[in-house]
Amino acid sequence: MGKNGFWRGTNVLITGINGFIGGNLAQGLLGKGANVFGLIRNRKQDTFLYFEDLASKITLIEGDLCDQELLSRIISEEQIHCVFHLAAQVEVGVAAANPRLTFETNVRGTYTLLEAVRRFPLTVKAVVVASSDKAYGSYGRDQMPYKENYPLKPRYPYDTSKACADMIAQAYASEIYKLPIVVTRFCNIYGPGQLNFSAIMPDAITSALGYTQFVPRGDGSQVRDFIYIEDVVGLYLLIGEALAQDPQKISGQVFNAGTNSPISVREVLKLIYSVAGNKKDFAQVSAAMRRRRTTGEIDCQYMDFEKVNKYFGWKPRHGFKDGLKKTLAWFRRYNEHRFKNASR
Numbered sequence: 582m583g584k585n586g587f588w589r590g591t592n593v594l595i596t597g598i599n600g601f602i603g604g605n606l607a608q609g610l611l612g613k614g615a616n617v618f619g620l621i622r623n624r625k626q627d628t629f630l631y632f633e634d635l636a637s638k639i640t641l642i643e644g645d646l647c648d649q650e651l652l653s654r655i656i657s658e659e660q661i662h663c664v665f666h667l668a669a670q671v672e673v674g675v676a677a678a679n680p681r682l683t684f685e686t687n688v689r690g691t692y693t694l695l696e697a698v699r700r701f702p703l704t705v706k707a708v709v710v711a712s713s714d715k716a717y718g719s720y721g722r723d724q725m726p727y728k729e730n731y732p733l734k735p736r737y738p739y740d741t742s743k744a745c746a747d748m749i750a751q752a753y754a755s756e757i758y759k760l761p762i763v764v765t766r767f768c769n770i771y772g773p774g775q776l777n778f779s780a781i782m783p784d785a786i787t788s789a790l791g792y793t794q795f796v797p798r799g800d801g802s803q804v805r806d807f808i809y810i811e812d813v814v815g816l817y818l819l820i821g822e823a824l825a826q827d828p829q830k831i832s833g834q835v836f837n838a839g840t841n842s843p844i845s846v847r848e849v850l851k852l853i854y855s856v857a858g859n860k861k862d863f864a865q866v867s868a869a870m871r872r873r874r875t876t877g878e879i880d881c882q883y884m885d886f887e888k889v890n891k892y893f894g895w896k897p898r899h900g901f902k903d904g905l906k907k908t909l910a911w912f913r914r915y916n917e918h919r920f921k922n923a924s925r
């Protein structure tokens with residue numbers, strides 16, 4: 582995108598705009614000249630959107646994803662052309678403790694939004710629904726990387742909620758409704774603005790920078806794939822544009838994206854502490870990991886980018902170390918601000 586200025590003046594709705602990916606995507610869309618509208622549950626200020634001073638450039642609408650009247654009003658009144666559906670209850674621990682809340686937001690919220698879109702088929706030209714690699718559930722190491730045609734077989738509440746939303750989205754794209762919908766299943770995303778501290782990257786980075794103490798949850802043997810947020814935003818823009826320009830071509834499709842570079846959690850932690858220049862604390866973390874066992878987590882998951890490369894010519898532009906350096910730089914700035922304010 583960019584060459585023909587597709588996004589300039591386009592009305593785009595982002596659900597979950599006050600979250601990590603939503604805030605970064607809003608920044609990317611603003612940079613391309615889009616008119617950005619965001620559904621926001623509350624005006625929580627400690628977020629990428631407010632920290633980067635983006636909120637004032639966006640039309641923010643307060644409300645809940647399960648409010649169909651509100652969503653219908655936003656879509657019709659604001660003449661929304663493209664929707665990125667990112668809002669979700671994403672915390673795995675919260676999902677285990679409160680599955681109902683997770684199913685309400687992630688499943689009911691998704692069909693509520695798609696029902697609102699169904700009422701205005703002439704207005705909305707593209708809906709990109711964020712599913713996740715977690716929707717696949719557990720497959721053997723020898724079956725990695727996940728392929729888009731693998732059956733979804735989730736086991737845990739969060740994973741199940743994402744798989745349900747994923748399949749519901751595909752049903753709305755089917756020949757019955759023919760809504761212009763694409764589903765994305767990306768691996769772990771990291772970068773500036775990821776402020777969910779139950780996720781490994783922000784948690785470990787904040788500790789490696791000396792602000793908190795990192796408590797490992799397992800022995801670090803699990804294998805994951807980490808993709809840098811700028812690459813994800815670039816891919817979302819490509820998918821949204823392609824879908825809006827020619828819905829028939831890709832509607833109903835599922836797209837995985839990862840870096841095809843599996844890495845163990847132990848190795849991730851080692852690199853974080855090393856790039857942060859704090860090898861001393863890693864020795865303690867490493868010793869603590871040796872005393873732990875990993876339970877209740879998928880052993881190994883990663884993805885390639887074969888299909889998105891074929892359709893959109895996309896490939897990740899950041900290696901893990903490059904993305905890590907940028908992420909650390911952002912967290913240095915953010916933590917200075919956060920902890921300065923906290924000590925007042």
Ligand SMILES: NC(=O)c1ccc[n+]([C@@H]2O[C@H](COP(=O)([O-])OP(=O)(O)OC[C@H]3O[C@@H](n4cnc5c(N)ncnc54)[C@H](O)[C@@H]3O)[C@@H](O)[C@H]2O)c1
Nearest residue numbers: 597599600601602622645646667668669711713767769770
């Ligand atoms: N972060 C990752 O590594 C990753 C990887 C793959 C897929 N995803 C998916 O991408 C999406 C965004 O993830 P994120 O990391 O930005 O999460 P996030 O928690 O940072 O953002 C989610 C946002 O949704 C909002 N929200 C939650 N419930 C709501 C409701 N009922 N009504 C309105 N808003 C509500 C929250 O307030 C939050 O701002 C999610 O769907 C997630 O499953 C994330």
